[in-house]
Amino acid sequence: MARTGRRPGPTQTRADILAAARGQFGAHGFAGATIRAIAAEAGVNPALIHHFFGTKEQVFVAALNLPANPAVLVETILDGPREQAGERLLRLFLALWTAPEPSRAFLALVRSVSTNERAATMLREFVETAILARVAEALDVPKLRATGLAAQLIGLAMVRYVVRVEPLASATDDEVVALVAPVLQHYLTP
Structure with a gap:
């Protein structure tokens, strides 16, 4: 029987999302980047981005390591x-x-x-x-x-x-x- 939920062991998902976000923000700017495009580039569901970060602004803050929210x-x-x-x-x-x-x-x-x-x-x-x-x-x-x-x-x-x-x-x-x-x-x- 297949196991549900997160796979055991360390995950690279958060880092993959941040890398995709940097790519999308770099290519399209803040206004042009979307959560869906970031998710597609990272190979994840958009809901996972909301789970890890919340809003597009919060993804931007994390991706660019901004010092203030x-x-x-x-x-x-x-x-x-x-x-x-x-x-x-x-x-x-x-x-x-x-x-x-x-x-x-x-x-x-x-x-x-x-x-x-x-x-x-x-x-x-x-x-x-x-x-x-x-x-x-x-x-x-x-x-x-x-x-x-x-x-x-x-x-x-x-x-x-x-x-x-x-x-x-x-x-x-x-x-x-x-x-x-x-x-x-x-x-x-x-």
Whole structure:
């Protein structure tokens, strides 16, 4: 009698799905890749992708080893008083850049998107749909303002963590929050 369920021993399925996802996202961008196409390339049922990862966004985060989950970022921005959303977002952003594992991943991501147009396209599509559009809609702010917020954060990361311009590079998180959070809050205020 045939045995049902998962085969005994180690499985390569998760790694196969991630490899297929990288291929699909690389070839078609975030917007063009589909769970069905990833499943077909990996030779699995689409339900298995949902089992391992959940949504397309979560597959993207895992496949590209992104240092932050966009759902957590959006939840952080929206969870609490609106007049403190800029500070909440900035404190989370600073924490991600100072934790060893996420900061290495962020540096690698910044370097790859600044030198590779395909990587930049994938990340742009992802950020636009998974983060900026959701924040703009939830807070009823124009997408241009949400994009301005992203530009502020990316500029901060480049100056503070990549290029390391002083005195911003060595300022405390509280000093950076006092300086930048009001600007971020401006973008989030209708």
